[in-house]
Amino acid sequence: MGMKTILVTGASRGIGLEWTRQCLERGHRLLATCRNPDNAEALSKLRESHADLLNILTLDVEDEGSVTRLFLELDKKSEPIDLLFNNAGVIDWEDMLNVSAEAVEKTYKVNVVGALLVLRAAIPCLRRSANPIVANVSSRLGSIELRGNTQLGGAIGYQCSKAALNMLTKQASIDLAPFGITVLSQSPATAGRLPAGDCCEP
Numbered sequence: 001m002g003m004k005t006i007l008v009t010g011a012s013r014g015i016g017l018e019w020t021r022q023c024l025e026r027g028h029r030l031l032a033t034c035r036n037p038d039n040a041e042a043l044s045k046l047r048e049s050h051a052d053l054l055n056i057l058t059l060d061v062e063d064e065g066s067v068t069r070l071f072l073e074l075d076k077k078s079e080p081i082d083l084l085f086n087n088a089g090v091i092d093w094e095d096m097l098n099v100s101a102e103a104v105e106k107t108y109k110v111n112v113v114g115a116l117l118v119l120r121a122a123i124p125c126l127r128r129s130a131n132p133i134v135a136n137v138s139s140r141l142g143s144i145e146l147r148g149n150t151q152l153g154g155a156i157g158y159q160c161s162k163a164a165l166n167m168l169t170k171q172a173s174i175d176l177a178p179f180g181i182t183v184l185s186q187s188p189a190t191a192g193r194l195p196a197g198d199c200c201e202p
């Protein structure tokens, strides 16, 4: 596979950071976005070994102005995006009996609305690629099929947000097919692949 241009959201830590590191090692060009580049020390450190391939850019997916600003700038530079790794996300563990409206709203704002805003704003750059792909980072906790009726509790706001993200994937894959853009949901299998403590889901 030749060099691809990959835009990652939530590249400051966790899966987004590790994804960025591994893609750099494979020789891809990274547009690694995060809320606070100045505080993203581990990400900035990757510049030492990959200065030519790594661009660190500011993006807060909850802030529509931030999304618009970044993608207008990328579009102005005629940037292509071969892969959008729509990864930024938050989890809330409270179950249905305890969760607050604010916690549900927060998970939706980042995991659903944020993913939608980023995906939509990225379309002009995706259309510059010969084979553009959008990977929405979902979770098996968002799968209705995998929810057995013996499972109690659950991270209700998070699960609902990832189920909604999966519907975004489905509809976007239909709407963007005429542009040749593939949209998929991915549930990361993280166990054993991230440093201890970085894998938050059972």
Ligand SMILES: NC(=O)c1ccc[n+]([C@@H]2O[C@H](COP(=O)([O-])OP(=O)(O)OC[C@H]3O[C@@H](n4cnc5c(N)ncnc54)[C@H](OP(=O)(O)O)[C@@H]3O)[C@@H](O)[C@H]2O)c1
Pocket (backbone or CB within 6 Å): 009, 010, 011, 012, 013, 014, 015, 016, 034, 035, 036, 059, 060, 061, 062, 063, 087, 088, 089, 090, 091, 110, 114, 137, 138, 139, 140, 187, 188, 190, 198, 199, 200, 201, 202
């Ligand atoms: N880890 C797992 O076991 C697992 C399993 C299934 C699915 N997932 C999914 O995988 C994705 C990454 O999870 P993770 O475990 O790597 O989580 P994490 O370690 O908590 O990292 C979350 C990332 O999202 C970023 N983020 C949060 N709110 C943001 C916002 N408003 N704008 C931009 N970035 C924002 C964070 O940035 P800051 O540093 O600025 O906070 C951070 O980079 C999530 O979508 C999660 O739901 C994870």
